[in-house]
Amino acid sequence: MLPVPKKYFITAASAEGKSKLTAFDNALLKAGIGNVNLVRVSSILPPEAEFTPGLKIAPGSLVPTAYGSIVSEIPGETIAAAVAVGVSEDSFGVIMEFTGKCSKEEAEATITRMVEEAFEVRGMALKEVKVNAVEHKVEKIGCAFAAAPLWY
Amino acid sequence: MLPVPKKYFITAASAEGKSKLTAFDNALLKAGIGNVNLVRVSSILPPEAEFTPGLKIAPGSLVPTAYGSIVSEIPGETIAAAVAVGVSEDSFGVIMEFTGKCSKEEAEATITRMVEEAFEVRGMALKEVKVNAVEHKVEKIGCAFAAAPLWY
Amino acid sequence: MLPVPKKYFITAASAEGKSKLTAFDNALLKAGIGNVNLVRVSSILPPEAEFTPGLKIAPGSLVPTAYGSIVSEIPGETIAAAVAVGVSEDSFGVIMEFTGKCSKEEAEATITRMVEEAFEVRGMALKEVKVNAVEHKVEKIGCAFAAAPLWY
Numbered sequence: 001m002l003p004v005p006k007k008y009f010i011t012a013a014s015a016e017g018k019s020k021l022t023a024f025d026n027a028l029l030k031a032g033i034g035n036v037n038l039v040r041v042s043s044i045l046p047p048e049a050e051f052t053p054g055l056k057i058a059p060g061s062l063v064p065t066a067y068g069s070i071v072s073e074i075p076g077e078t079i080a081a082a083v084a085v086g087v088s089e090d091s092f093g094v095i096m097e098f099t100g101k102c103s104k105e106e107a108e109a110t111i112t113r114m115v116e117e118a119f120e121v122r123g124m125a126l127k128e129v130k131v132n133a134v135e136h137k138v139e140k141i142g143c144a145f146a147a148a149p150l151w152y
Numbered sequence: 153m154l155p156v157p158k159k160y161f162i163t164a165a166s167a168e169g170k171s172k173l174t175a176f177d178n179a180l181l182k183a184g185i186g187n188v189n190l191v192r193v194s195s196i197l198p199p200e201a202e203f204t205p206g207l208k209i210a211p212g213s214l215v216p217t218a219y220g221s222i223v224s225e226i227p228g229e230t231i232a233a234a235v236a237v238g239v240s241e242d243s244f245g246v247i248m249e250f251t252g253k254c255s256k257e258e259a260e261a262t263i264t265r266m267v268e269e270a271f272e273v274r275g276m277a278l279k280e281v282k283v284n285a286v287e288h289k290v291e292k293i294g295c296a297f298a299a300a301p302l303w304y
Numbered sequence: 305m306l307p308v309p310k311k312y313f314i315t316a317a318s319a320e321g322k323s324k325l326t327a328f329d330n331a332l333l334k335a336g337i338g339n340v341n342l343v344r345v346s347s348i349l350p351p352e353a354e355f356t357p358g359l360k361i362a363p364g365s366l367v368p369t370a371y372g373s374i375v376s377e378i379p380g381e382t383i384a385a386a387v388a389v390g391v392s393e394d395s396f397g398v399i400m401e402f403t404g405k406c407s408k409e410e411a412e413a414t415i416t417r418m419v420e421e422a423f424e425v426r427g428m429a430l431k432e433v434k435v436n437a438v439e440h441k442v443e444k445i446g447c448a449f450a451a452a453p454l455w456y
Contacts, residue, residue, distance in 0.1 A: 001155065001304040002191070002214040003305060019414070021400060022421045028346070029425065035396060037345035037368060037454075039306070041189035042180070046212025059396040060350025062306040062368055064189060064214055092187060092211040096173060110171070117174045121181065150189075152305040153307065153456040154343070154366040193341035194332070198364025216341060216366055244339060244363040248325060262323070269326045273333065302341075 005064055005150030007052040008045060010083050012146035014136030020071045023143035027069070033149055035059040041066055041150070045085055045093030051130070055151055067147035068097030072138045082107035082133035083146035086115035089127050094118040095148045104135035157216055157302030159204040160197060162235050164298035166288030172223045175295035179221070185301055187211040193218055193302070197237055197245030203282070207303055219299035220249030224290045234259035234285035235298035238267035241279050246270040247300045256287035309368055309454030311356040312349060314387050316450035318440030324375045327447035331373070337453055339363040345370055345454070349389055349397030355434070359455055371451035372401030376442045386411035386437035387450035390419035393431050398422040399452045408439035 013030035017023030028034035036057050043066035057063060070079045081099045096114040098107055108131050119126040136144045165182035169175030180186035188209050195218035209215055222231045233251045248266040250259055260283050271278040288296045317334035321327030332338035340361050347370035361367060374383045385403045400418040402411055412435050423430040440448045 002216075004210070004212055004214065018421050019402075019418055021402065022418050022425075024346075025398075025400075025422055026425055035348055035426075037348050037350075037370075039191060039343060039345055039368070041191055041214065042176075044187055044189050044212050046189075049212070058308070060308055060348050060353070062308065062345065064191070064306075066189075094177075096177075098171075098173065114171055114174050117170050118177055121174075121178055122187075154368070156362070156364055156366065191343060193343055193366065194328075196339055196341050196364050198341075201364070216343070218341075246329075248329075250323075250325065266323055266326050269322050270329055273326075273330055274339075 004046045005152060006049055007055060007151045008049050008148055009053045009055050010085060010130055010132040010148045012081055012132040012134040014134045014144040016139050016142050020141060023071055023141045024069060027143040027145035031145055036061045036063045038063055038065045043095035045095055047092045057151060064150040065147050066095040066097055068099040069145045070099035071143045073141050075138055075140060077138045078135055079144045080104050080107035080135040081144035081146035082111040083148050084111040084115045084129055084131045085148055086119050086126050087128045088124050097146060104133045107133045156198045157304060158201055159207060159303045160201050160300055161205045161207050162237060162282055162284040162300045164233055164284040164286040166286045166296040168291050168294050172293060175223055175293045176221060179295040179297035183297055188213045188215045190215055190217045195247035197247055199244045209303060216302040217299050218247040218249055220251040221297045222251035223295045225293050227290055227292060229290045230287055231296045232256050232259040232287040233296035233298035234263040235300050236263040236267045236281055236283045237300055238271055238278050239280045240276050249298060256285045259285045308350045309456060310353055311359060311455045312353050312452055313357045313359050314389060314434055314436040314452045316385055316436040316438040318438045318448040320443050320446050324445060327375055327445045328373055331447040331449040335449055340365045340367045342367055342369045347399035349399055351396045361455060368454040369451050370399040370401055372403040373449045374403035375447045377445050379442055379444060381442045382439055383448045384408050384411035384439040385448035385450035386415040387452050388415040388419045388433055388435045389452055390423050390430050391432045392428050401450060408437045411437045
């Protein structure tokens with residue numbers, strides 16, 4: 001089987017680019033994970049995974065990551081991305097991502113409700129919610145990005 | 153290299169949620185794979201992979217999965233998701249996913265034709281098609297989901 | 305951790321199909337990677353990864369792949385997909401994908417600029433750009449696909 005991740009952190013950033021994909025690439029760079037290969041996952045924090053901010057990952061690594069991303073080409077538009085990790089006392093957790101045309105505060109409120117719903121539906125007690133969000137006012141081509149990379 | 157999966161099953165379910173992503177999360181829970189990390193793949197059944205319904209997978213595991221998902225916010229709308237696995241006599245198989253605004257029966261008919269086309273274009277004989285499908289009448293925010301998780 | 309890929313190649317192809325997903329499947333077959341499980345990644349060439357055209361990969365394998373895909377159901381429409389790998393002298397590289405309703409030449413020009421931007425923003429010197437692109441005039445349901453599979 002594929003190895004189960006043991007560490008995680010959360011990050012969010014925004015950027016402009018000359019194209020949609022390079023705006024995304026630039027946002028990843030600002031988020032500190034622009035030089036690895038994101039492998040998108042949906043979106044469970046493995047039991048005992050340890051919160052490890054500032055983790056360094058070698059370039060080119062395959063990094064299981066729950067993420068959300070929004071790109072806009074409408075100058076002046078505000079876009080936002082948020083990630084939240086709901087942590088339980090002694091079991092796995094749940095990761096949620098949200099993107100929208102809204103403020104950072106709205107994104108944070110929405111994502112927090114999403115994590116609460118995910119714990120409620122599982123009948124699990126929510127010990128803590130970690131949230132990271134960003135908003136971006138588009139100049140030309142902008143991207144807002146939020147992620148929970150999982151690592152080893 | 154990444155280890156080649158040796159087991160699989162198919163599943164389909166639908167659910168409502170308070171947001172698009174939690175509707176998706178709830179559908180995954182009903183499908184029995186809500187507490188793992190789906191890693192989306194396109195979409196070959198490895199040779200000798202064994203059909204293993206009822207497989208239990210530990211929370212947080214990285215699970216290679218071919219899946220389709222549709223979310224609707226239009227009350228009263230019917231949405232459907234289907235997955236099909238075409239099995240060959242002695243080689244690999246092909247997995248197809250389909251989602252649409254249609255009935256379960258239409259989704260099943262469509263996905264079966266898709267598997268037949270995939271075998272025909274490969275010049276392979278189709279031994280069996282396993283299908284799982286679901287339809288959902290949207291109340292507020294609904295998700296229909298169908299998947300073929302691959303495992304070890 | 306997941307093993308870091310050591311080889312790569314690039315490929316592009318287009319095809320018709322009876323449905324969107326089988327058009328995609330047929331394009332993958334023509335691209336030589338129709339019988340493996342693509343695991344989508346974003347999109348870094350690992351350091352020391354070796355360019356290995358003509359690589360054979362066993363059916364059902366999980367293959368980390370940066371790719372772009374476009375499907376059209378508008379007869380007569382021209383669609384294109386391109387992939388480019390920017391190679392550095394002695395470090396990692398960057399992979400870009402592009403799809404659009406344009407010619408192969410436009411896709412090639414766009415993707416080359418995207419790789420140049422990705423190197424510029426990283427402050428890295430670009431040693432070489434490998435490009436592969438395809439255009440397709442839609443008959444009924446067409447798909448254009450371009451990819452950089454990473455392997456071991």
